[in-house]
Amino acid sequence: MTNIEIQSQQEFTEDGRVGTLMFVGGPIVGGLGYAWLLNELARSYPQLFLPLCVVALGAFVFLIGCVKMLVGRTYRHNVVVQSDRSA
Structure with a gap:
């Protein structure tokens, strides 16, 4: 009988770390x-452009x-193959 064991590991590169922050x-x-947009909408003359840009x-x-x-x-x-040839 042959046993196969596979171990996998994932790591983030620099782009991946930046992606997690983003x-x-x-x-x-x-x-x-x-x-900010809700605050502007409560005003009598709201300025909506900048809050919408931030959203x-x-x-x-x-x-x-x-x-x-x-x-x-x-x-x-990492792949480890163990073979039992006694059978």
């Missing part, structure tokens, strides 16, 4: 922009972060 930071920036920037950074996390990975695989 993945986490994008929604935070978008949320701050949304809070859009947060969404864009989040999406780019997703891609960078997927692309910025390395994998290592």
